Amino acid sequence: MLIDPIQSYTTEKIDYLTNLRTQVILHISTQHDPKKLLAFLPKSGIINIEEWEKTVYIWFANDFALTQAKKLFNKSFKEAIHELYNSQFDIAYCVYQPFSNGSPLLINLQKLLNLTEKDKKADQDAQTSREIKSDLSSLFWILFDPNFRFDNFIAGANNQFAFSAAKAVAENPGTAYNPLFLYWNVWLGKTHLMQAIWNEITSSDPKKVAVYLPSTKLTDEIVLALRNNKMSNLMRKFDDVDVLLIDDIQFLAGKDRTQEVFHNIFNDFHAKKKQVIMSSDRPPKELIWIESRLRSRFALGLVADIQAPDFETRIAILESKLENKQEFIDFELLSIIAQHIKSNVRELEGALNILLTRKKLSGKETTEDDIQACLQTLWYANSTNIPSAEATFQQNKKSDSSFDNIVQMVADYYGLSVAELKSEGRKKEITTARQILMYIAKQHFKRTLEKTSDYFWGKNHATAIYAIKNIEKKLKTDETIYHDFQVFMEWVEQ
Secondary structure (H helix, E strand, O other): OOOOOHHHOOHHHHHHHHHHHHHHHHHHOOOOOHHHHHHHOOOEEEEEEEOOOOEEEEEEOOHHHHHHHHHHHHHHHHHHHHHHOOOOOEEEEEEOHHHHHOOOOOOOHHHHHOOOHHHHHHHHHHHHHHHHHHHHHHHHOOOOOOOOOHHHOOOOOOOHHHHHHHHHHHHOOOOOOOOEEEEOOOOOOHHHHHHHHHHHHHHHOOOOOEEEEEHHHHHHHHHHHHHOOOHHHHHHHHHOOOEEEEEOHHHHOOOHHHHHHHHHHHHHHHHOOOEEEEEEOOOHHHOOOOOHHHHHHHOOOEEEEOOOOOHHHHHHHHHHHHHHOOOOOOHHHHHHHHHHOOOOHHHHHHHHHHHHHHHHHHOOOOOHHHHHHHHHHOOOOOOOOOOOHHHHHHHHOOOHHHHHHHHHHHHHHHOOOHHHHOOOOOOHHHHHHHHHHHHHHHHOOOOOHHHHHHHHOOOOOHHHHHHHHHHHHHHHHOHHHHHHHHHHHHHHHO
16 A cells, blocks of 8 residues: 655644544543553554545554554454444554654644553653663564463473473573574474463563564564664664574575574574574474584574374363363364374364354354364364265365365465455455465466466456465565465375
8 A cells, every 4th residue: 555645644634633543542541551552552643544445554653563552452443443433444554664753643642541640750661661672572573472371381292391491491591401492393382382481581580681583584684784784783682682582493594694694693692691592393403504503503502392292282282272262162072173183283273263163153062063074174084974085185186176175274274255265355364365375276286377367356367477476475485474385285285
């Protein structure tokens, strides 16, 4: 979306947008602590309303504020827009850098929320500390979910060693195992365990600055620093970090300059006894496209792996998820799920979500038929009720019906309908899912561009060319899309 410079807005437009913003803030202040609003919303505003997109755009000064606001206030923002503006409109979040220096669209939240002088002083003190960390968080992009803790991580035989090592590091960062190198395949609890380390460290010592940095983001920051001749500024940022968590270190392969810079960062952290934690999809010795001097440093502390959960652990995971959702499914039915979904924790939760949705819509308790239908949706054939489904898929995976199955599964994965995927909807999750499917259609089902574009919306195949090229780029740079694609390919190859 292109937005005119704020300077070009008329006085009437500015007044309208700020007035709507004021009403929205007052509306959500009845549902949240005003201090929380003051912490994350002062440099934000409603910057535009696109009638044809049916979207209200809320912009923030940096990624830190945007991510926190989306996590804390997303539902309240939507409710406020629906009630105060139009129930048919959605909201979108973006970063608008000029907000960091002030803008006519900003409003005085302190005055609006009518906080006392004592509150104001406390907030100013907290803001000073927060600005230091938010600067780092804004730079390093990823924030943490407080729900990922050690006490709700399901530890079993498959992950007990890694779990114990992670707890030891969290209790004594920089001294227990440094570095800690964790490796596993996708969707086995990596995010939970790494974020549990961060949550434990910062809860025990709030003064510590811990930064979680995907390796692709590290590369982006280094490239940007080199381009702007600000490498010294970037290195100074790392001086303020106490604990550094690098995710998917394998994506440093082939990036010689990034590896060189990270080598210097690692040496500095290690010398200063500051904790480094890394994750990968394979052990250090198998990272053959990463410099040997780095691989040797990865193994200096402790290397721990996580295997696929055993049956008992899978049952425990399912029961824990149900307990958190305050739901119940009979143990025998959970056993059927655990017998078939063996190596993917995310799919275990996905199966529960499908079953609980069925239960809510039907108003009936979950039955074995529901379990079988769920497994078939996720393409896990049951040996008694659907014995030939997997074999049939193997034999006909390039067929039209097989591609239809993949489309349905991808739609379920993202919580969408097939109709939405075949529409011209522009929401991020729709376009991402659609582009991945177009890529799969061409590369793995050998569909022509014309047939691919006809399948989704029947327009010129030039759009399919763009979608395929775009997703090819994202598969190399966006680890979330890459992981999703890997899951879909497991389905295709089954």
